[in-house]
Amino acid sequence: MGFEEFVAAQTRALLGLGAAMSGDPHLAEDLVQDVLIKAHQRWDRISGLADPPSYVRRMLTNEYLSWRRKWARILPSDRLHIFDRADDAPDAAVTHAERDALAGQLRQLPRRQRAVLALRFYSGLDDAEIARTLGCGESSVRSHASRALATLRVQAQDLSTTEEAR
């Protein structure tokens, strides 16, 4: 597969994953652009791999995890409203509120935990694939996922308690 063909086929999926991890479509654009340019520089090697999309997804995840210096200058962002598909739902206002609350909670998670959730729930990868993507063990993936889910549940309860108290 040529690089141009790869870009045409994979940009959408990479942008989605970038947005799922970062919570910001503009940052996702920057991330994907950086990664694809790096991928082009070593395309001779990448194109010979068994699964180039997996390799580039790994590059994207690593790029996201190593973006801290750039994030220090631009975080936090108020661009949380990135999802459009639910606007036709009958209770769109409620959906928006839930969406914002959840996006805010996800933003509080450590970045590796957010990456694990995005790879699992957006990209639909299993533990072994996530472990290969992150370069860690499957037990580490499960640990990150369970810590993230535990945090989200705790925060959801906290929100409910606050609402009840009002």
Place this chain on the structure above:
Amino acid sequence: MSLDQLQRHYDRITVDPESERRVRDAVLAAAPQPARGRQLLLSLAAAVVVAAIAIVVAVTRPGHGRTEPTGSTTPPPTAAIPSRRPGAVTGAVLRSGRPVDAQVQVVAWPAVIGHLKKGQPAPTRTAGSASTDSHGGFVIDIPTRVLVPRFLSGPFIELEVDVSTSQNETEWDGSLRVVHGRTRALQLIFDFGRNTLTVNGKTSPLN
């Protein structure tokens, strides 16, 4: 919150076609594909040059034709990598196994940055820094006592290790468990020649 709600959150993510077009255009403009014929020609030219250099070196080097080492040549410097130990980040910076002069810096990141105001920089803190020794090795102690609790996320501390040489720059980041007031041992071996990073004995490509 249920897993279904979380799944729905991710299912709602859509990509703006304009965004996709912008990225595709920018990438292809910044990384034009060389024509196939030109690529092949360049590969052939590179192979010829490499072969010619190899022949010249083989014919002109001292001791050509002998099978025994002369003992007069200086062996190349080899890397001596500091071993792992709790409470410190150790490792080496190499190029194809040989030591490299490099600066290494460990930066601690606060556990939670979501409470910051827009535009406010994340309050990172330099935990330590070092230059590599003549063998490419480095040891940086992590002063956990002065970093906690703002930098602790449960039992973990978020660290970034930045490495810069005259030619390369890279970083590792991740979470380290803190046990009895000390971070778990972390050994990082960066090899810019082989493009690999070895973390506690496990090697992966260096991005």
